[in-house]
Amino acid sequence: MTSIAPHRDSTLTRSIRVQPLTCTIGAELVDVDLGQVARDDALFAELRALLLEYKVLFVRDQDISRAEHVALAERFGPLEDHPVAGSDPDHPGLVRIYKDLDSPPEHFENAYHCDATWRQNPPMGCVLRCVETPPVGGDTIWVNMAEAYRRLPDGIKERIGGLRARHSIEASFGAAMPIDERHDLARRFPDAEHPVVRTHPETGEQILFVNSFTTHLVNYHTPENVRFGADYAPGAAELLHYLMRQASIPEYQVRWRWTKNSFAIWDNRSTQHYAVQDYWPAVRKMERAGIIGDATF
Template identity: 55%
Template sequence: MQQAISAMEERTRAHSPNENWPFTVTQATPAIGAYVSDIDLREPLDEPAYLALRRALIRYKVLFFRDQDITPAQHVAFARRFGKLEVHPVLTHDPDHPELVVFDKSDKKRGRENIFHSDVSWREVPSMGSILRCVECPPTGGDTIWVNMAGAYENLPEDVKARLEGLRAVHDLMPLFGAALSPEQRVAVRAQNPAVTHPVVRTHPESGEKLLFVNEAFTTHFANYAEIAGYRIGFDLKLGEMDLLQYLFRQAAAPEYQVRLKWEADTIAFWDNRATQHYAVQDYYPAVRRMMRATVIGDRPV
């Protein structure tokens, strides 16, 4: 595994020259993440800046911006530059901007996002990216971790990669979000958001990278495991499926694929949901942590 990780680091360095960016980019870790400075997100992005940010996002997978005191309207305008925005069917919205999800945690409401996931992977057309701003941060704690899922796939053993060929997985919002809904709400939300299937390994539509696309929050099972693995004895089939899925979930926990951000007020993180997973660390209760997120609609995984 160390040889594979070293190879990944070499490629990261080779593909990270001092490009003529219209802003300053500082790489965060060899595997994932970069800090972007000398840019004011209150101002509309011109075409060169937009294209450069999109290239940086594809290259580094998550971008961090400090000291961006933007309004909710400016947040929406910046996010909309990258595509259409979704309205989440369950989470709380900003009253004036339904495209903005509000995460408002305190001693009265504990955070529940502490599981590796890719935002809205349960949609038939999942997210391209998410843009999260810290409005109010706890004095310490409340970090977020992002994971490079291209690296996670690349370093899988070849025999495991062979087992994943043609395999599809089911993604569902209800196991995570259903518990907070009334029975009537569950019926209504389920009617509008059925479970969907996506390839276990998807191809990034812009970089061409192969990406491991299952996550512990929303992936419930494989849709066609028996067809791919073959059937012997019932418990072999089910245990084999569970073991493989749990093995794939655990790849996100490897520090070699991760970057960790310590939030400050007016920090913004912009990440590629196709190529990453993330985990919000819930170690700050009962302190206040208030965040706002816009989510850009993406493309159907293939």
């Protein structure tokens, strides 16, 4: 691992077998029972340290209950609901992402994004379970955005160091809604503002923190940046698009092929992901527990 290895807590004795999947992000955990992890303080501490190290963890063949799924996620912190996606009625915070013949896949997931950055406090992370998967297709890609920032040219890092950006649910989930519903969604969830470069609260890493929920830079139009109007429009948008495209670089990515009862656990603060929607009309059903996060500044 190139970015996070120095932060690993070497005092922990590793009992979980780990298979790294790429040179920069992702590891599969072997011979582990996530239900037991939810109940065992030492195992959970090890899992959390591994999450900081690899940023996304994968586990297969976990035939655990929804209650155990929720209990594992709640070890990280309280869960959040979603204003658009529905939750399991018996387990608030366990969001159902069911794509079947009655609900064609919306084009929200097949863009590189960090979950819910339209919130003032975006999620800390998520625990996602595959309930049903197509025979082929429906993979998900995760991206190490700390590595994406680390490898930016120095001149770009200087330009974006103090910049902030706006993130919107109205312009994403709300776009297909009738205008009254869209405006109501915006009133309930006003656009959030976050730094373009976020500092991870646990590892101290610098993270490139713009994604498909990001609409524009809010403090770019200054004498230092703008000589003529074209420096701002389209200059600011071109800079933002350049930064957003960093998530599509394969060297920062890991791609996971789902099987029934496989899990992904990811750090939403330092990653983006992309759910590949290449499987319609096959069925894909997932259940996600999102953990409430903290402020980005």
